[in-house]
Amino acid sequence: xVILKYLLLLFLLMTAFLAINFKEVLVSIIFxxxxxxxxxTLYLIHNAPDVALAEAVIGAxxxxxxxxxxxxxxxxxxxxxxxxxx
Amino acid sequence: xxxxxxFVALFLLGFYAILVKKNLIKMVIGLNIMEGAIFYxxxxxxxxxxxxxxxxxxxxxxxxxxxxxxxxxxxxxxxxASTSAFLLTLIIELNKFTNSTNPDQLGGMLEx
Amino acid sequence: xxxTKHVITVIVLSLLGITMLIALNKxxxxxxxxxxxxxxxxxxxxxxxxSLNFVTAILYDYRAYDSLGESTIIFGAVSGIVLLxxxxxLPVSSHGLSFIVKRTFGMLTPFIFLFSIYIxxxxxxxxxxxxxxxxxxxxxxxxxxxxxxSEFDYKRYTPTTKTLLETGGALLFxxxxxxxxxxxxxxxxxLRFLNMxxxxxxxxxxxxxxNTVIGFKIGAGLAIIFYSMIQKTFKEGVDL
Numbered sequence: 001x002v003i004l005k006y007l008l009l010l011f012l013l014m015t016a017f018l019a020i021n022f023k024e025v026l027v028s029i030i031f032x033x034x035x036x037x038x039x040x041t042l043y044l045i046h047n048a049p050d051v052a053l054a055e056a057v058i059g060a061x062x063x064x065x066x067x068x069x070x071x072x073x074x075x076x077x078x079x080x081x082x083x084x085x086x
Numbered sequence: 087x088x089x090x091x092x093f094v095a096l097f098l099l100g101f102y103a104i105l106v107k108k109n110l111i112k113m114v115i116g117l118n119i120m121e122g123a124i125f126y127x128x129x130x131x132x133x134x135x136x137x138x139x140x141x142x143x144x145x146x147x148x149x150x151x152x153x154x155x156x157x158x159x160x161x162x163x164x165x166x167a168s169t170s171a172f173l174l175t176l177i178i179e180l181n182k183f184t185n186s187t188n189p190d191q192l193g194g195m196l197e198x
Numbered sequence: 199x200x201x202t203k204h205v206i207t208v209i210v211l212s213l214l215g216i217t218m219l220i221a222l223n224k225x226x227x228x229x230x231x232x233x234x235x236x237x238x239x240x241x242x243x244x245x246x247x248x249s250l251n252f253v254t255a256i257l258y259d260y261r262a263y264d265s266l267g268e269s270t271i272i273f274g275a276v277s278g279i280v281l282l283x284x285x286x287x288l289p290v291s292s293h294g295l296s297f298i299v300k301r302t303f304g305m306l307t308p309f310i311f312l313f314s315i316y317i318x319x320x321x322x323x324x325x326x327x328x329x330x331x332x333x334x335x336x337x338x339x340x341x342x343x344x345x346x347x348s349e350f351d352y353k354r355y356t357p358t359t360k361t362l363l364e365t366g367g368a369l370l371f372x373x374x375x376x377x378x379x380x381x382x383x384x385x386x387x388x389l390r391f392l393n394m395x396x397x398x399x400x401x402x403x404x405x406x407x408x409n410t411v412i413g414f415k416i417g418a419g420l421a422i423i424f425y426s427m428i429q430k431t432f433k434e435g436v437d438l
Contacts, residue, residue: 009088013092019119020099020115025112029115039122042129046129046133047133047138048151049325050160050326051125051163055125055163061337062336062340065340066423066424067174069427069428070111075181090222093222094215094218098214101214102207102211106204106207132229139240139251140251140324140325141252142397143250146241152231152236153236153239153240153252153256154256157261160257164268164416165268168276175278175283178427179282
């Protein structure tokens with residue numbers, strides 16, 4: 001269980017880093033969803049099933065849908081819709 | 087110890103996204119990651135290594151985890167979701183006027 | 199310019215991180231637990247509220263007033279979003295996804311609804327409660343909009359129904375609170391009626407009712423949020 005927790009923490013940091021630094025916003029949102037799922041597993045390991053259920057439903061389900069509906073209607077000037085304007 | 091380190095790393099990643107990124111949606115993603123970091127730290131701080139705070143019958147069970155922080159974090163998750171939905175709505179409305187998601191271009195909106 | 203700003207940001211953030219790590223290491227690992235309010239709740243919650251899940255007992259009985267504030271925040275968010283995104287054109291319509299996806303979700307959606315009702319009504323016996331189950335209820339509306347096209351969602355689950363569910367849920371919640379005062383207690387007091395014994399579905403007084411009310415309110419509110427967000431996306435082909 002300890003090894004699983006450390007592995008999950010490593011993946012948590014990796015997905016957070018990729019969610020922020022990926023070039024395409026669409027992929028960032030998918031990484032945010034994976035971040036929430038890993039966080040759900042960690043809550044379950046720490047014996048908090050209510051919080052885990054809420055995080056799974058809201059973080060991985062609802063937030064992804066809302067973010068998707070936003071990037072489908074946001075127009076970004078000259079660039080493509082999904083590109084970050086660095 | 088490792089939990090503190092993970093909390094600080096995630097919090098600073100989210101904060102970095104809010105400070106540096108040139109895309110409003112990326113900023114909201116950073117805010118979500120900061121929220122997740124704080125919730126994770128709070129849950130791990132109050133985890134005493136006990137059992138899940140759900141019992142079978144009315145007899146008192148010792149060595150349960152503390153239920154109060156879990157209720158607090160549950161409230162926080164729901165409020166965070168509604169807050170980020172409202173922020174994204176504001177982004178949609180701004181995008182109608184500026185046709186961009188770059189926060190640097192919002193300043194020119196007022197002069198026109 | 200941008201490069202130096204970037205470097206300065208990273209330096210300041212790493213200094214902040216070191217400070218936070220030093221400060222966090224001073225926090226004790228174990229808190230004083232005996233004689234705390236948590237100890238009182240763990241020892242007495244089943245007797246006082248009848249709920250076997252202590253998180254639900256806190257959320258809907260001991261601190262039910264906070265849950266009222268939370269649902270007020272969601273009500274405010276829904277009102278703000280609908281106010282900002284209100285459009286005069288009738289919403290929507292895409293033709294949805296392919297036939298296979300439509301049939302599959304036609305079979306799956308009743309079970310998703312059943313699962314959400316299970317989570318809502320068994321909030322005092324198992325993990326879950328009004329907030330989690332309500333979000334799953336809202337997800338059904340999202341599935342309708344994505345899979346069948348939002349015209350289907352508009353016809354099956356009209357905005358009037360959603361508004362009725364949301365405001366009705368909020369009003370019933372406040373009404374349950376005033377019933378507590380009416381029967382001689384505090385606002386949102388647990389009424390302890392219809393008790394069929396610990397561990398059965400109908401127990402724990404007014405907690406299952408508050409769960410149901412909050413579940414429908416949250417589900418309808420999130421459905422309204424998603425519905426008003428997708429309105430402009432599919433503009434063509436409107437003939438309602």
